[in-house]
Structures are given as C-alpha cells and as structure tokens.
Amino acid sequence: MPERALDGLQVVDISQGIAGPYATKLLADAGALVTKVEPPGGDYSRRLGPFPGDVPDPASSGLYHQLNTSKRGITLDVSVASGQVVLKKLLAGADVFVAGEKASTLKAWGLSYDDLKADFPDLVVAQVSPFGATGPYAEYDGNSLTAMAMSTIMYNTGEPDREPLATGGEPGEYIAGVQLWIGILATLENRAKNGGGDHVDVAMSDAVACADEYNSAMYGFQGAIRRRYYSRHIFGYPNDIMACADGHVVVIPGAGGFRSPLTPDVVSPMALLLEDPELDNNPVFTGAGERMIRWREFEELVQPYLSTHTAMEIVMTAQALRLPFAFVPTVADLLSDEHLAERHHFEHVATPGGDLTIPGQPFKMSETPLKAAPAPARGSANEQVLAGELGYSKDDLRILSDRGVI
Amino acid sequence: MSVLPLEGVRIIDFAQVFAGPACTRILADLGADVIRFESPNRLDVTRNLIITDNDGMDHTWHRASYFIIRNASKRELVVDLAKEEAREIIRKLAATADVVVESFTPRVMANFGLHYEALKEIKPDIIMCSLSGYGQYGPMRDYAGYGMGLEPASGVASITGYKDGPPMRSGLSFTDPYSGFLGAGAILTALQYRRRSGKGQYIDLSEQEAAIPIMGAALAEYQMTGRVKERMGDRSDWAAPQGCYRCAGDDRWAVISCTDDAEFGRMADAMGHREWTDDPRFATVLARRQNHDALDALITAWTSTRDHYDVMRTLQEAGVRAAPVLDGKEILFDPHFKARGQFDTVDQPLLGKRLIPRHVAAKFGRFEAKARSHAPLLGEHNAEVLKELGYSDDEIAKLQEDGSIADKPNLPVPPALIGAALRLPYDRYLEHGILQAIEPDYREQLGIAD
Numbered sequence: 048m049p050e051r052a053l054d055g056l057q058v059v060d061i062s063q064g065i066a067g068p069y070a071t072k073l074l075a076d077a078g079a080l081v082t083k084v085e086p087p088g089g090d091y092s093r094r095l096g097p098f099p100g101d102v103p104d105p106a107s108s109g110l111y112h113q114l115n116t117s118k119r120g121i122t123l124d125v126s127v128a129s130g131q132v133v134l135k136k137l138l139a140g141a142d143v144f145v146a147g148e149k150a151s152t153l154k155a156w157g158l159s160y161d162d163l164k165a166d167f168p169d170l171v172v173a174q175v176s177p178f179g180a181t182g183p184y185a186e187y188d189g190n191s192l193t194a195m196a197m198s199t200i201m202y203n204t205g206e207p208d209r210e211p212l213a214t215g216g217e218p219g220e221y222i223a224g225v226q227l228w229i230g231i232l233a234t235l236e237n238r239a240k241n242g243g244g245d246h247v248d249v250a251m252s253d254a255v256a257c258a259d260e261y262n263s264a265m266y267g268f269q270g271a272i273r274r275r276y277y278s279r280h281i282f283g284y285p286n287d288i289m290a291c292a293d294g295h296v297v298v299i300p301g302a303g304g305f306r307s308p309l310t311p312d313v314v315s316p317m318a319l320l321l322e323d324p325e326l327d328n329n330p331v332f333t334g335a336g337e338r339m340i341r342w343r344e345f346e347e348l349v350q351p352y353l354s355t356h357t358a359m360e361i362v363m364t365a366q367a368l369r370l371p372f373a374f375v376p377t378v379a380d381l382l383s384d385e386h387l388a389e390r391h392h393f394e395h396v397a398t399p400g401g402d403l404t405i406p407g408q409p410f411k412m413s414e415t416p417l418k419a420a421p422a423p424a425r426g427s428a429n430e431q432v433l434a435g436e437l438g439y440s441k442d443d444l445r446i447l448s449d450r451g452v453i
Numbered sequence: 454m455s456v457l458p459l460e461g462v463r464i465i466d467f468a469q470v471f472a473g474p475a476c477t478r479i480l481a482d483l484g485a486d487v488i489r490f491e492s493p494n495r496l497d498v499t500r501n502l503i504i505t506d507n508d509g510m511d512h513t514w515h516r517a518s519y520f521i522i523r524n525a526s527k528r529e530l531v532v533d534l535a536k537e538e539a540r541e542i543i544r545k546l547a548a549t550a551d552v553v554v555e556s557f558t559p560r561v562m563a564n565f566g567l568h569y570e571a572l573k574e575i576k577p578d579i580i581m582c583s584l585s586g587y588g589q590y591g592p593m594r595d596y597a598g599y600g601m602g603l604e605p606a607s608g609v610a611s612i613t614g615y616k617d618g619p620p621m622r623s624g625l626s627f628t629d630p631y632s633g634f635l636g637a638g639a640i641l642t643a644l645q646y647r648r649r650s651g652k653g654q655y656i657d658l659s660e661q662e663a664a665i666p667i668m669g670a671a672l673a674e675y676q677m678t679g680r681v682k683e684r685m686g687d688r689s690d691w692a693a694p695q696g697c698y699r700c701a702g703d704d705r706w707a708v709i710s711c712t713d714d715a716e717f718g719r720m721a722d723a724m725g726h727r728e729w730t731d732d733p734r735f736a737t738v739l740a741r742r743q744n745h746d747a748l749d750a751l752i753t754a755w756t757s758t759r760d761h762y763d764v765m766r767t768l769q770e771a772g773v774r775a776a777p778v779l780d781g782k783e784i785l786f787d788p789h790f791k792a793r794g795q796f797d798t799v800d801q802p803l804l805g806k807r808l809i810p811r812h813v814a815a816k817f818g819r820f821e822a823k824a825r826s827h828a829p830l831l832g833e834h835n836a837e838v839l840k841e842l843g844y845s846d847d848e849i850a851k852l853q854e855d856g857s858i859a860d861k862p863n864l865p866v867p868p869a870l871i872g873a874a875l876r877l878p879y880d881r882y883l884e885h886g887i888l889q890a891i892e893p894d895y896r897e898q899l900g901i902a903d
Contacts, residue, residue, distance in 0.1 A: 052646040069666070077642055095691055097674040109673025113666075160818070177774075179816070182792040187769040192687065192695065193776035196708040197787070201697075202780045203624030206615070207886050210697040211706055211778050213687045214623045215612030217669040218631075223814070225634045230815030232641035233483050237458035237819060239648060246818040252776075254814040256795055257634075260471065260625035261503055261519055262781030263796070267808040268505040268518035270895030271879060272782045274704065276887045278622045281877065282502065286601045288610060288620055295620055297602040297610075302498055308874070309865050336878040340885050366596050371586075373602030375620050377611040378668065378675045378682065386593040392662050404676060409632075409663040410639045411588075414654035415646050 051078020052415035056235070059084060059137050060118070061125050061158075062147030063091040065191075065217055066175045066251060068114040069224030070231065071145055075117035076408065076417040082137065082432060083118040084125065087451055089425055090115070099400035105425070107400030112422045116396060116405070120423030121432050122453050130452045131157055136437045138163065143171045143231055149188075150180035160246035170244040171234045175227045179250030189251060191219030198255035199262035205275045212278075219255050226254040283335040284342045288375055291353045296361050297373040298349070304370050306333050316368040320361075321352045396421040429453055455820045457484025462644070464552040465543070466490060466527065467567075469497045471600055471626060472660060473556030473584045474523040475633030478812045480552075480640065481526035482822040488546065488838060489529040489829065493859035496831070499523065501875050505804050513872045514862060515803050515830050525799055525809050525824035530839075531832035531859045534565045538857040543567060545842045547575045551647075552640055556584045559594050569655045578653040580643045584636050588659030598660060600626025607664035612671055614684035621684075630812075631667070632660040693741040694720075694748050697778060700761040704889065706778040707756060707764040714738065716773055723771035724755045780889065785899060797824040798901060806901040832860035 056079035060071040068083075068090070075081040083090075092114060093105035105111075124130040138144055144163070146153055153159040153174065160172040174180055177189025195201040195213045205212035230247035238244065261281070265271045273281060280286045285298040306315040306327045315333075318326040326332045331344045338345045353361065358374055365372035374380075381387060382404065392407040396419055408417040433439045433453070447453045462485040466477040474489075474497075481487040491497055502519035514520075530546075532539035543565075547553065553572055555562055562568045562583075569581045583589055586598015586606075604610055604622055614621040639656045647653055665672075670690070671682040687708065689695045694717070695710040711717040714730075714737065721729040729735050729751070734744040741748055756764050761777035768775035777783070784790055785808060793816065796808040813822035835858045839849050852858045864871065882888040896902040 050646075050650065052642045054649075056645075065669070073638065095670065097670050097677045099677045101678055109677055110670045113673060178789060179793055181816070182789045184769070184789045187765075188772070188774045189776060190692075190710055190712075190774055192689070192708050192710050193774055196697070196706075196776040196778045197784070197789075199779055199781050199784050200623055200625055200627060201708075202706075202778050204613075204621070205624070209615065210687065210699070212613065212615065212621065213697070213708075214609065214627065214667075215614070215682075215684065216609055216667045216671065218609075218623075218627065218667050220669075221667045222627075222631060222634070225631065225638060226814035229479060229634060229638045229641065229813065230817070232638055232645065233458050233813070233815070233822065234817060234819075236483075236641060236644060237456075237817075240458065240460075241456050241819070243819065246816075248816040249814050250793065252789065253793060253795055253811070256784065256790065257810065257812050257814050258627045258630040259781075259784075259810060260627070260629070261522075262625070263784050263808070263810055264503060264518040264522050264781075266782045266785060266892075266895060267796075267899065267901075268503060268521075268804070270892040272780055272889040272892070274780065274886065274889040275624055276885075278624045279887075280601060280625070281882075281887070286599075288605060288622055290619065295605075297605045297622075299599050299602050301597065301599060308870070336881065339887065340878075340881055369597055371597035371599040371602055373596075373598070373606045375605040375610055376608050378608055378671045381608050381665065382672070382675070386587060386591045387662070390588055390591040390659070390662070392665075400677065403673060406666040406668075406672060407662065409635045409666065410582075410656050410658040412639065412643065412654055412656050414652055415643075 050415060052412065053077040053079040056080065056143070057141045058082065058143040058145060059141045060145040062145050062175065064147060065092065065114060065220035066223040066227060067145050067147035068092065069221055070175070070228040071118065072114055072116055073228045074231070076419050077415065081118040082428070083115055083120045083423065084123050084134065085120060085425055087122045087124055087453065104400070107398050109403060112396060112398045112403055113405040115422035116419035118423055119428040119432070120425060121429050122426035124452045125156060125158065127452060129447065129450065133433065133437070133452070134158070135166070137432070138167055138170060141170060142235065143173060145173045147175050149176050150185055164244065168244055169238065171231060171238065171247060172244065173227055173231045173247035175223050175249045175251065177251050179253060180248040191217045194219030194223065194251040194255040197252040199259050200255065203262060203273055203275045204278050207274070207276050211275060219251050222258055223249055223251040223254040226257065284338045284345060289349070289353055291358050291361055292355055293357045295375040296353070296358045297375060299371045299373065301371045316370050320365055320368055320370065321349060394419045426453065457820050459483040459485035462486065462552065463550045464488065464554060465546055465550045467553070467555035467557065467562070468584065469556055470499055471523065471629035472633040473554055473636070475630045475812060476584060476636035477554050478523055478526065479634065479637035482813050482825065487527040488834070489524060489527050491529060491531045491831065493531050493533055493861065493863045496862050504875055511868065511872070512803065513868065513875055521801060521807065521828040522809050524828040526826055527829055528834035528838065529829035529832060530835055533856055533859065536855070536857045538852060538855070540565060542839065542842070542857070544575055546838070547572050547579065550576060551580065553579060553581045554584070554636065558585060558597060559589045573653070578647055578651060580640060580647065580653045580656070582636050582640050582656040582658060584632060584658045584660065586660050588662065589657045600629035603660045604628040604664065606661045608668050609664060612668060612682050612684055615686045616684060618684060628660055628664040632658060632663040635663045688745065693738050694745060694752060696749055698753050698756040700756050700764055701759055702761070705761045707761040708776050708778060709752065709768060710774040717741065719771045720768060720773045723768055723773060726751070794823070799824050799827050801827045802830055805903050808899065808901065831862065832858065835860060
C-alpha cells in the first residue's frame with residue numbers, strides 16, 4: 048500500500064452535517080485515522096438524503112456517504128456523562144478532536160478546549176460553528192444561508208429589483224469545512240515545531256467573509272458600496288452567463304478580448320469570434336463603461352451569433368482565440384464530461400443503496416494521492432474501538448448499548 | 454510575539470490574480486516567507502483593479518486595492534524571465550525554497566525551465582502546487598480559465614438562480630478563493646508528509662474540480678432519483694420556510710431558515726402569530742413547502758417594518774436561524790466581525806491605514822494568523838532578496854541596469870493614460886444602480902483617516 052500524507056494522525060470527530068465532516072474527510076482521504084462518533088440516532092446528514100428512489104433510509108443517505116469516506120464509525124451519546132467518559136478515553140490517543148457545536152454546548156458537555164487542555168495538553172481541539180466560539184453572536188444558530196448573507200456575497204448576487212440570491216448548493220458549509228481543515232493543519236504544524244495542543248475556532252460566517260472578492264475593499268479603499276446588478280462583475284460586462292442555441296455559455300472576453308489602445312489596428316478576438324470586424328468601431332462594443340450601462344444594446348450585438356451556435360461551438364472557438372469562455376454544465380453533464388473522465392475526477396464508493404459516484408479529490412498529489420474508501424455503517428467500529436482499543440468488556444458494551452449510550 | 458507555524462518556510466509565489474494569491478496569503482499569514490514574482494512586462498492584472506482614489510492616480514500599480522488585500526504579508530521580486538540572468542536568480546532562490554506556487558496555464562513554467570522536474574533537480578524535496586482552471590492534463594488543460602467562468606464550469610451556477618429563471622453566477626468569483634484555500638491546505642498536507650518522509654511532491658489543483666463538492670447533494674440526487682436539481686432561489690430541500698425577506702430601509706434584507714416544526718413554532722411565536730402553527734397550510738414541513746409563497750407573504754409583512762439587524766436579533770433570541778444580508782460597508786461595521794477581528798488595519802505605503810480582510814478564518818490560542826505587513830510595492834524587496842542570495846551591491850545595480858530586475862513596469866504608453874483608462878465611470882454606475890452609494894468621508898467613518 049502506498050504511503051499516505053497523514054499516516055499516523057489520529058482524529059476523533061463528533062461533528063455532524065457538512066462542514067466538520069468535510070474537513071475530516073480531507074484528513075481521512077489523506078491517510079489520517081478518523082474515528083467518526085455518531086449520536087446513537089445517526090449523523091444529521093443521514094436524515095438529509097438524498098435516498099435511492101426517494102425512500103428515506105438513514106443507512107444510504109447520499110450526502111452522508113460522500114462526506115464520510117475513509118472514516119471508521121462508532122456511536123456514542125456524548126451529551127451524557129457516561130458517553131463523555133468513553134469519549135475522553137478515546138481522546139487520550141488522539142491528535143485532533145473535531146466538534147461542530149456551539150461553545151456553550153461543548154462547555155456543558157465538559158468538552159471545550161479549556162475543559163480538555165489540562166488532561167490532553169497536546170490535543171488540537173477544532174470547532175466549527177455558525178458564528179464562532181466568541182463574539183456577540185456566538186450563541187446564535189445558522190447555516191450556509193446565514194453565512195452567505197453576512198459575507199456580502201449574497202447582497203451582490205441576483206437581479207437589482209429582486210431579493211438577493213444565495214449561491215446554490217452549500218457553499219457556506221464547504222468553505223467553513225475547508226477553513227477548519229486549514230486551521231487543523233496549521234495547528235499541527237505549530238505543534239510539531241513549537242509543541243502543545245491548541246484551540247481552533249472557525250465561524251462559518253468568517254470563513255465565507257474570507258472569500259469576499261472586493262466588496263469590503265470597494266468601501267475601505269474608495270467609499271463605494273456595490274449592489275447586485277444581475278450578479279455582474281464591477282469590472283464590466285459581459286463576464287456573465289448568456290443564452291446560446293442549446294443552453295448557456297459564460298461569455299468572458301478576458302484581458303485581451305476587445306480592441307486595445309495598444310493594438311489599434313488588429314481585429315479584436317471578440318470581433319473575430321462574432322465574425323464582424325465592424326464591431327470594433329462600435330462604442331457599445333469596445334467601451335467597458337458603455338457595455339456595462341448599455342448592456343441591452345450590447346446583447347443585441349452578440350445575440351445573432353450566440354443564438355445560432357451551440358455551447359460547444361462557441362466555447363471551442365472562443366478558447367482557440369484565447370478568450371476564457373466556459374460551459375455551464377448540470378450535474379448530468381459533469382458525470383458524462385470527457386475532460387473530468389480523462390482526469391479520473393469522480394470516485395466510486397459502495398453504499399447499502401448501491402455504488403455511488405461522488406465528487407473526487409479537490410487536488411491531485413503526485414506522491415501521496417488522496418483516495419476515498421467507503422463511509423462506515425453506523426456503529427460498525429463499536430466493538431473494535433471500545434472493546435479492542437479502549438478495553439471495555441462485552442458486558443460493558445451491552446450496558447452502554449442498553450442505556451442508549453452507544 | 455508568538456512564533457508562527459510556518460516560520461522558516463520559504464515560498465516562491467508565481468501566482469497571479471485571485472486564487473493563487475489567496476492561497477499564498479494564507480501561508481504568509483501563517484508565517485511563511487512568501488516571495489512573489491512579477492514580470493515588469495506583464496504585471497499581475499489585479500494591480501489595475503479598484504484603484505484607491507485618495508490622492509491622485511499616479512503609480513496606479515501601487516494603489517490597487519484588489520491586489521493589496523490578497524498580497525499583504527508577502528515580499529516581492531520583479532524580474533524579467535526573458536533574461537537568463539533573471540532565470541538564474543529564480544534558480545538560486547529555488548535552491549533555498551520549500552514550496553513553489555504558480556497559477557499559469559500549463560506549459561508556461563516549462564517554457565521558463567521552471568517546471569516541477571527542473572525545480573526538483575535544484576531542490577530535491579521541493580513541493581510545487583499548480584493552481585489552474587482545468588488542471589494539468591485532460592482535453593481542456595490548455596483552456597484559459599477565469600473565476601467567473603469556473604464557478605459555472607463546476608456546475609454550481611446550474612443550481613444558482615431564481616426559480617424558473619436562467620442559471621446565474623454568484624456576484625463574485627468565489628470559486629477562486631475557494632480553490633486558493635484548498636491549495637493552502639494541500640500544501641500544508643504536503644509539508645506534513647515531507648516532515649515524516651523527507652520527500653516533496655507536485656500538486657495539480659483544478660479550480661473546476663475543487664468546486665464540484667459545493668453542489669452538495671445534487672450529484673447523489675441525480676444518481677439516486679434521476680432528478681437534475683433545479684434552481685430554487687433562496688429556498689432549501691431541508692428547511693421551510695427558508696428565504697430572503699425584505700426589511701425596513703432601502704434595499705435591506707434578512708434571511709430566515711426554519712429546519713423543523715419546532716423552529717417554525719418559535720418563529721411564529723416571535724412574530725406574534727402563534728396561530729400559524731395551527732394553520733393546516735403551515736402545520737407540517739410538507740405543507741409549508743407547498744404553501745411557501747403564502748407563508749413568505751405573511752413573513753414579509755412582519756419583516757418589512759423592521760430593521761434587518763432587529764429581525765436577526767429578535768428571531769435568534771427566540772432560537773430561529775436568521776441573519777441580515779450585509780453590503781460591503783455594513784460588514785466593516787458589524788459587531789461580530791469587529792469582535793472577531795475579521796479586518797486588520799495595515800499601514801499601506803501611499804495609501805495610509807487600510808482595512809485588510811482575513812484569509813485564515815480560524816482563531817487560534819497560541820498564535821494569530823493575520824495580515825503581518827503591507828502588500829509589497831512593485832519590486833519592493835528586489836535588493837533585500839538578492840542580498841540574501843549573496844549578490845553584491847554592484848551586481849544588483851548591474852541587474853537593474855540591464856532590466857533583469859525592475860521596480861517599475863515597462864509600459865508602452867504613459868502611466869497617466871493607463872490611470873485614466875482604469876477609472877470606472879462610478880458616477881454613471883451610481884445613476885444606473887450598479888453602485889448603491891459613494892461616501893467620500895469613508896475613512897473618517899471607518900476611523901482610519903490620517
């Protein structure tokens with residue numbers, strides 16, 4: 048078996064849902080031993096689905112299976128004292144403890160960093176919550192939508208006369224998960240060099256705010272407040288999704304798309320694409336400010352070409368002219384995409400509901416590639432971990448099980 | 454001052470624009486010595502974006518806020534790689550480096566003789582990370598990729614938009630920072646491996662691929678049910694009601710999300726409408742999804758007379774998920790982001806004190822990952838870095854003279870022309886609603902005036 052980047056790293060993860068589990072998936076797929084601790088009722092993501100044929104079955108939730116690859120699973124009720132005793136035994140051998148609860152909940156359970164640091168001085172306690180462990184909103188609840196709302200991204204997404212629009216999927220959860228993963232790795236780096244465990248506190252709201260491109264900078268450097276305008280980039284139109292003969296394409300002229308003062312006599316790549324060199328003499332076409340404001344007139348100039356060509360024709364021709372146009376695929380398109388197939392992007396895992404294709408690794412490492420093994424069935428490692436590693440007897444396990452702790 | 458985790462780690466940063474610089478900004482804030490490369494013939498394009506307009510438009514490349522917020526905490530070396538002397542500087546620097554990051558399309562680094570195999574000859578345990586739009590191999594490897602195209606290319610735009618409307622982009626290219634964050638974590642993972650094994654490696658990060666998971670359950674849903682997920686505005690498969698509701702004031706909004714009956718009951722109570730929970734249209738989550746429009750109208754009647762922050766506080770105190778939708782000014786004044794230090798005050802040459810957003814979201818107990826220094830001026834650290842590599846003052850002067858190093862761009866037209874060309878017509882944008890407001894006293898309001 049090839050070496051893995053994080054061989055030997057031990058992680059205990061009581062987080063549920065998306066953000067925390069995605070962070071520990073990135074550790075587990077890189078070789079860390081991640082013990083996923085589910086409440087006896089199962090991880091929250093088991094209830095979210097989707098389910099084969101829409102028949103709810105916590106064992107085969109698609110979201111659960113794509114977020115919990117390469118982990119081993121035990122069940123434990125960490126909200127009661129007997130569960131906390133078991134958990135602390137588990138933490139004795141761990142490098143990292145991951146939780147997705149609010150600070151007050153972890154404190155009530157005696158599992159906050161302050162509660163644990165005396166007994167586990169080298170432990171990294173990593174926590175992801177909607178608004179973080181400190182600050183005026185620490186006790187507030189939230190999700191991807193509340194994080195997107197706070198970040199300025201949402202205010203600037205959507206049509207000017209309609210409500211602001213959240214980005215599809217669960218961007219807040221994934222951004223927070225990635226930031227949690229960075230925080231854990233940074234702390235491990237610090238521990239290796241300077242010693243000692245630490246507290247890692249990630250707020251979903253802060254994580255998404257870190258992804259703001261320039262909204263706060265426009266105010267902090269210019270006093271300008273942007274608002275949503277069909278999700279358009281302040282740098283100009285189009286740079287946007289437009290309709291074509293068989294769907295949509297992203298029309299991006301890029302830095303060299305239009306006629307430049309540096310090359311006044313050359314037909315611009317955009318005019319070449321649209322097969323009309325005369326466009327270079329039209330101020331609505333060539334002027335960035337004009338395109339932004341008189342965008343409806345600009346659309347009239349480009350529609351004859353876009354509406355008579357397929358996305359494939361448009362993007363391939365544009366890219367040949369070094370215009371960074373892009374496709375707008377659906378999930379079905381992605382699953383049959385030749386480029387992604389040639390890169391072996393998607394991974395396939397066995398689940399009780401059958402084989403499932405899941406999003407592949409977000410980066411490819413030459414020496415220690417990440418790889419997903421199937422997610423664990425609920426409590427499938429109970430005996431191995433509790434009896435085999437922590438020394439509980441069969442009787443102990445039965446008692447814990449009867450009392451609903453495991 | 455506490456020691457930072459990446460102190461002693463040197464990174465050569467060929468990354469440009471947004472994704473790559475966000476990646477190295479994280480590593481710089483964690484203590485790495487990040488030395489940026491720029492070419493005098495072709496500046497990072499973000500040195501032209503969102504020029505700070507405080508006292509004139511000279512030296513625009515030193516005033517670009519887009520560049521500054523992504524490149525704080527770094528040093529910079531400007532060399533002309535067309536010259537052999539310049540490539541020799543980079544090779545010497547590579548011999549002292551732990552990590553190389555780049556974000557060109559494939560082949561560019563090879564053209565300069567600076568691809569992974571070549572760098573590995575110079576420094577056997579080097580870690581190299583290439584961030585690109587579509588990755589280093591595959592039929593679309595040579596496609597030019599901009600962030601505004603890569604979010605759609607990842608599939609995310611296909612599920613972003615109003616119900617029954619066309620696919621939409623986010624209001625900014627957020628897969629750029631997202632893939633940058635992933636690049637930083639990938640490099641931290643590779644550093645862990647190098648510590649144990651002594652081996653470096655090459656990391657190929659495709660922004661398109663990196664963002665695919667953001668779609669959440671959509672991929673599994675298609676396989677398990679045959680449904681291609683539709684656009685649903687701000688609604689959710691997992692919560693009802695969920696939406697963005699108009700509040701008092703001009704274009705102010707708040708989001709509300711109720712994940713179960715109990716949370717809906719708390720919301721109805723907080724809004725003074727306990728009877729909603731007995732209404733058969735709203736009593737169960739399925740009923741609420743079916744009658745979402747009617748429920749939204751009732752919720753809006755309550756929110757539309759209240760300040761968006763009041764909506765959050767009233768509902769959150771009652772145990773309901775809610776948040777105000779903040780604009781680029783409000784986030785700078787928000788008590789949560791202030792208390793958690795989301796913005797660091799940095800003294801930027803020519804511009805004075807400025808607020809720089811964090812790139813590492815985590816708060817740590819033993820150290821703080823924040824902007825450590827201003828963003829570098831063009832070629833600000835040429836002499837400093839070259840001296841560290843053993844170049845003499847005479848040699849440095851000669852390199853400057855023959856154009857191997859530079860601290861000014863080689864511009865084909867006078868700088869004033871470029872400054873004028875870069876000025877976006879903000880007055881017209883204001884008139885057309887592309888901007889909401891321009892406040893000339895913003896520095897006083899922010900408390901960062903000179």
